[in-house]
Amino acid sequence: MTETRGERKERTRRAILDAALALCEESSLVALSLRQVAKEVGIVPTAFYRHFDSIEALGLALVDESFVSLRAMLLDVRRSNPGFDHTIDSSIGILVEHVHRQRAHFMFIARERAAGPAQVREAINREIKLFEHELATDLARLPGTAAWSSDDLRILSGLIVTAMVATAEAILRSPGRPDVEKQIVEDARVQLRMVLVGALNWRSRS
Amino acid sequence: MTETRGERKERTRRAILDAALALCEESSLVALSLRQVAKEVGIVPTAFYRHFDSIEALGLALVDESFVSLRAMLLDVRRSNPGFDHTIDSSIGILVEHVHRQRAHFMFIARERAAGPAQVREAINREIKLFEHELATDLARLPGTAAWSSDDLRILSGLIVTAMVATAEAILRSPGRPDVEKQIVEDARVQLRMVLVGALNWRSRS
DNA sequence: AGTTTGAGTGTACGTTCGTACACCGAAAAC
DNA sequence: GTTTTCGGTGTACGAACGTACACTCAAACT
Numbered sequence: 001m002t003e004t005r006g007e008r009k010e011r012t013r014r015a016i017l018d019a020a021l022a023l024c025e026e027s028s029l030v031a032l033s034l035r036q037v038a039k040e041v042g043i044v045p046t047a048f049y050r051h052f053d054s055i056e057a058l059g060l061a062l063v064d065e066s067f068v069s070l071r072a073m074l075l076d077v078r079r080s081n082p083g084f085d086h087t088i089d090s091s092i093g094i095l096v097e098h099v100h101r102q103r104a105h106f107m108f109i110a111r112e113r114a115a116g117p118a119q120v121r122e123a124i125n126r127e128i129k130l131f132e133h134e135l136a137t138d139l140a141r142l143p144g145t146a147a148w149s150s151d152d153l154r155i156l157s158g159l160i161v162t163a164m165v166a167t168a169e170a171i172l173r174s175p176g177r178p179d180v181e182k183q184i185v186e187d188a189r190v191q192l193r194m195v196l197v198g199a200l201n202w203r204s205r206s
Numbered sequence: 207m208t209e210t211r212g213e214r215k216e217r218t219r220r221a222i223l224d225a226a227l228a229l230c231e232e233s234s235l236v237a238l239s240l241r242q243v244a245k246e247v248g249i250v251p252t253a254f255y256r257h258f259d260s261i262e263a264l265g266l267a268l269v270d271e272s273f274v275s276l277r278a279m280l281l282d283v284r285r286s287n288p289g290f291d292h293t294i295d296s297s298i299g300i301l302v303e304h305v306h307r308q309r310a311h312f313m314f315i316a317r318e319r320a321a322g323p324a325q326v327r328e329a330i331n332r333e334i335k336l337f338e339h340e341l342a343t344d345l346a347r348l349p350g351t352a353a354w355s356s357d358d359l360r361i362l363s364g365l366i367v368t369a370m371v372a373t374a375e376a377i378l379r380s381p382g383r384p385d386v387e388k389q390i391v392e393d394a395r396v397q398l399r400m401v402l403v404g405a406l407n408w409r410s411r412s
Numbered sequence: 413a414g415t416t417t418g419a420g421t422g423t424a425c426g427t428t429c430g431t432a433c434a435c436c437g438a439a440a441a442c
Numbered sequence: 443g444t445t446t447t448c449g450g451t452g453t454a455c456g457a458a459c460g461t462a463c464a465c466t467c468a469a470a471c472t
Contacts, residue, residue: 004469004470005417005418005419005468005469005470008419008469009418009419012419012420026324027234027236027237027321028233028234028236028237028321030233030234030236030237031233031234031236031237033458033459033460034459034460034461035458035459035460036458043419043420043421044420044421044422045459045460045461046420046421046422046460046461046462046463047419047420047421049461050418050419050420051419110320111320111321112321113320114316114317114319114320114321114375115233115234115317115318115320115321118232125379151396152396154393155393155396155397155400156397156400158393158397159369159397159400159401162368162369162372163365163368163369165372166368166371166372169320173327173331187360187361187364190357190358190361191361191362191364191365194361194362194365194401194404194405194408195365195400195401195404196404197403197404197407197408198400198401198402198403198404198405198407199400199404200407201403201404201406201407202400202403210439210440211438211439211440211447211448211449214439214449215448215449218449218450239428239429239430240429240430240431241428241429241430242428249449249450249451250450250451250452251429251430251431252430252431252432252433252450252451252452253449253450253451255431256448256449256450257449
């Protein structure tokens with residue numbers, strides 16, 4: 001006996017999560033059947049219930065798991081902060097790297113945010129709001145934003161998050177086309193720079 | 207006899223499109239069955255094939271239809287252009303109005319863009335790219351962008367479209383909460399103003 | 413050593429699915 | 443007036459669906 005009971009259960013749970021992530025890649029959670037997942041994992045359909053009450057519950061677990069990845073990304077961004085205005089290039093580089101490494105998670109979030117079961121959609125949008133809030137507090141530490149209202153900071157970080165989500169989605173939409181991706185990334189850089197120029201000149205005219 | 211054969215067919219076709227739009231509102235095209243649609247319309251399942259080859263083909267028709275609405279919106283924006291920098295307020299007002307009047311279409315696009323069948327996703331993203339391009343040519347006519355490269359114009363309009371799509375999605379996510387919606391709209395205004403400030407100061411520093 | 417627990421099994425049900433096929437009946441074409 | 447066209451019908455099928463229920467059997471507990 002090399003495996004305890006809990007370990008074995010956890011292993012099956014993981015297999016279910018992975019199978020679901022892979023299977024719904026070309027459609028959506030709402031089109032995913034419990035039987036497909038069970039077949040992919042290699043268990044009998046009813047065994048699914050030993051781990052999740054429903055596909056929706058499975059979805060919520062996947063949301064949690066996915067946002068662990070995303071928070072790791074934000075940590076990377078914070079940690080790598082070079083203090084320069086290479087910040088933009090560095091941050092986008094980290095985004096791109098995480099999108100590639102956690103491709104399935106990013107695709108899951110992008111899809112289910114708009115099309116998942118209601119609870120899943122809400123969970124995702126709640127997490128993204130949190131994300132925006134965290135970015136806002138990071139931005140507040142940057143020089144030049146001292147005079148900004150907290151509303152303006154929130155709105156700016158909303159804009160940045162929106163642009164970065166769109167960039168991630170665009171990258172996911174162009175798999176195996178390095179030239180296209182290069183263009184997307186370059187565009188994202190310019191967009192962030194434009195926003196930054198707007199930010200630096202903000203308040204000076206209003 | 208008050209109806210020709212073609213008219214009757216068109217009426218059924220419309221009923222199918224409307225039923226599909228309504229039925230997939232809480233899930234997605236990929237989870238929509240031909241039989242549900244047929245039942246909703248009041249025809250027998252096999253009669254569906256008289257109008258569409260598949261649910262996917264139906265989806266493509268819905269994309270076409272939805273983007274007719276969206277182009278109407280762009281026309282409204284162009285027509286109403288007050289020449290002032292009330293342009294932002296005016297444009298956002300038009301966006302909000304269209305989102306409310308074509309709620310189902312906007313929701314369809316937002317959902318299926320990320321989660322629909324492959325062809326539907328591609329069709330939607332192609333149309334959005336077109337949208338960005340049209341906006342770019344509009345922007346080129348604005349004062350102050352004379353010295354801009356066509357790349358920068360394209361990138362700027364991409365940023366604006368992204369922000370407006372996100373705004374529309376946020377509005378759709380907050381139905382029947384006028385206060386929340388007011389905040390979303392106000393934030394969108396500020397975001398556009400920030401971007402505008404960035405645009406006006408662009409090139410002057412790079 | 414004996415008992416309990418619980419992940420996974422196997423069968424069995426009623427429902428819904430897409431679609432094949434033969435058919436109908438009135439508008440359209442001749 | 444006869445024939446053709448074609449939107450819609452009705453039946454019928456095998457497959458997949460969620461889930462209820464009774465089961466096994468090894469690890470975990472006592």
